[in-house]
Amino acid sequence: MSAVDQSKDYVEYGTRPFRAILLSLFLAGFAIFSSLYCVQPMMPFLAKFFHVSATQSSFPLSFSTSALALGVLFAGVISDRYGRKNIMVFALFSTALLLLLSVAFPRWEIFLATRLVLGMAVSGVASVAMTYIGEEISQKDVGFAMGLYISGTAIGGMSGRLIAGVLLDFTTWQIATLLIGVINIAIATIFYLALPASRHFVATRLSPYLLKKAFQNTLADRRLGLLFLQGFILMGCFVSVFNYMSYHLLEQPIALSQTWIGLISVAYLSGIYSSPRAAAWSRKYGRDRVIFYMLLAMLLGLWVMRSEILVFILLGLVIFTFSFFAAHSTASSWVSVQALQYRAVAASLYLFCYYLGSSLLGSASGLVWEQWGWLGIQFEISIFLLIGLYAAYHLRQPQQA
Numbered sequence: 001m002s003a004v005d006q007s008k009d010y011v012e013y014g015t016r017p018f019r020a021i022l023l024s025l026f027l028a029g030f031a032i033f034s035s036l037y038c039v040q041p042m043m044p045f046l047a048k049f050f051h052v053s054a055t056q057s058s059f060p061l062s063f064s065t066s067a068l069a070l071g072v073l074f075a076g077v078i079s080d081r082y083g084r085k086n087i088m089v090f091a092l093f094s095t096a097l098l099l100l101l102s103v104a105f106p107r108w109e110i111f112l113a114t115r116l117v118l119g120m121a122v123s124g125v126a127s128v129a130m131t132y133i134g135e136e137i138s139q140k141d142v143g144f145a146m147g148l149y150i151s152g153t154a155i156g157g158m159s160g161r162l163i164a165g166v167l168l169d170f171t172t173w174q175i176a177t178l179l180i181g182v183i184n185i186a187i188a189t190i191f192y193l194a195l196p197a198s199r200h201f202v203a204t205r206l207s208p209y210l211l212k213k214a215f216q217n218t219l220a221d222r223r224l225g226l227l228f229l230q231g232f233i234l235m236g237c238f239v240s241v242f243n244y245m246s247y248h249l250l251e252q253p254i255a256l257s258q259t260w261i262g263l264i265s266v267a268y269l270s271g272i273y274s275s276p277r278a279a280a281w282s283r284k285y286g287r288d289r290v291i292f293y294m295l296l297a298m299l300l301g302l303w304v305m306r307s308e309i310l311v312f313i314l315l316g317l318v319i320f321t322f323s324f325f326a327a328h329s330t331a332s333s334w335v336s337v338q339a340l341q342y343r344a345v346a347a348s349l350y351l352f353c354y355y356l357g358s359s360l361l362g363s364a365s366g367l368v369w370e371q372w373g374w375l376g377i378q379f380e381i382s383i384f385l386l387i388g389l390y391a392a393y394h395l396r397q398p399q400q401a
Contacts, residue, residue: 009199010138017196021136022148024195025129028092029152031187032122034160035095036064038180039115041165041246041261042173049173050108055366058243062363063112064119065239069355071123076131076344077211079124084132084198091124092188099181103174126355130347134336135200143279146333150275154325158268161242169259214342215349224338224346226391230291230331231354233388236361237298237381238324241305243362245317248374253308267317271325278326279333287334292392294327299385302378328354 011017039046039060047057079087095118102114129149137145160180167176218224245264249256281290297319304316332350339346361384368376 011136011141011196011199012138013141013144018137018141018145020194020196021133022145024191025133025145025149026152026155027187028088028125028129028191029149029154030156030159031092031184031191032095032125033153033156034163034180035099035118035156035184036068036122036160037061037157037242038160038164038177039064040242041161041265042168042176043243043246044250045168045173049106050111052108053366054244054247054370055363058363058366059112060115061239061243062359063116064122065355065358065362067116067119068123068126069352069359071120072127072348072351072355074348075123076127076348079128079131080344084128084135085195087124087128088132088195089188089192091121091128092184092191094121094124096181096184096188099177099184103177106174123351127344127348127351130332130336130351131344132198134343134347136196136198139337142336143282143329143333144276146336147276147279147329150325150329150332151272154268154271154275158265161265161268162263165261165265166259166263169257211345214345218339218342218346218349221338223395224335224349226395227331227335227338228350228353229391230327230388230395231350232357233384233391234295234324234328234331234357235354236357237384237388238320239358239362240365240377240381241302241317241320244365244369244374244377247369248377249313254310254313256310264314264317267314267321270318270322274322274326275329278329281326282330282333287330288392288395290330291327291395292389294323294330295385295388295392297323298327299382299389302381302385306375306378 011021043054043057043061046052046060047054050057052059075087075091098114098118098121102111102118105111130146133142133145133149163180164173164176167179246261248254249261249264278290278294301316301319301321301323304319305313307313307316332347335346335350336343365377365380368380372379
């Protein structure tokens with residue numbers, strides 16, 4: 001089949017394969033992010049159960065995101081050899097089984113080890129899904145498809161926090177984790193049956209020379225480098241807020257129950273809306289402007305949360321979350337379009353920086369929390385958001401579809 005003929009096979013919006021792809025990747029995003037972030041509302045409980053500090057209680061998430069950051073550098077390249085769907089199916093089943101294993105041996109070192117391996121497993125979906133979308137979906141629909149996939153990650157992150165956060169008032173963290181593991185096994189099975197096989201994937205051998213060339217060419221692209229920086233800042237700031245919001249809301253004068261703290265994850269619903277909408281805004285106003293103004297809105301939401309009135313805290317959190325997902329959706333889809341030749345490597349590098357931000361800033365913010373509390377967290381995040389705004393200014397581009 002010629003290259004011209006093959007171009008007709010790209011999946012377009014409204015077709016049955018398009019719906020099957022979106023359902024499968026939506027569920028995959030749900031699965032991996034519910035697995036990843038279910039430990040976030042558990043942090044105060046893990047600190048008490050394992051007798052560790054607030055900073056150390058962030059390690060289960062930071063270990064996972066550190067392994068994820070490392071894994072995405074290689075998962076996409078491995079999928080170049082063994083296929084996109086094969087790697088994602090293996091990753092989903094492995095993630096579910098590791099969740100079940102993480103509660104079988106209640107020792108801190110073993111728990112951290114399972115979370116570390118879980119992060120590696122999650123990387124098999126996190127990086128490959130973006131590449132699959134870029135390969136199989138028509139370019140005019142990539143932004144919308146990426147936005148809906150990220151909506152799935154938003155619902156997964158919300159549900160992992162929500163299920164765990166609410167259940168912790170009624171049962172143990174182990175039972176909450178087991179329930180999420182069972183849900184993930186069901187999702188992995190549906191994914192295996194529903195996701196269409198790749199039409200445009202061509203297996204390539206793993207060559208150190210070609211891999212080095214791909215990384216060098218990708219890193220030489222100035223715009224991609226700025227997008228990688230945005231990924232680091234966006235995720236690092238987002239995770240830092242949600243990591244230490246639980247501690248902040250448990251304190252006086254707010255003093256919420258764990259159930260109510262779990263319920264604040266509904267702020268993610270704003271991200272479920274903004275992720276796919278960001279594609280339309282990008283076409284109308286330009287991707288660079290969307291990222292710039294969403295970073296500005298994150299800064300606004302952050303300081304609205306300075307209030308001690310719960311309604312204003314929730315409003316600020318919704319603004320912050322809405323803006324984060326719109327900015328991330330825009331940056332990630334931009335990477336897929338910008339990197340035409342080495343799409344898998346570019347997606348891997350973006351996600352490496354994205355999860356490196358989660359790991360480094362997520363844990364480093366614990367030291368800020370212990371020294372200066374919530375106000376210190378707000379000043380720290382503001383500094384990084386200002387750096388992001390400076391980088392976004394240099395991402396300026398002519399308005400394009």
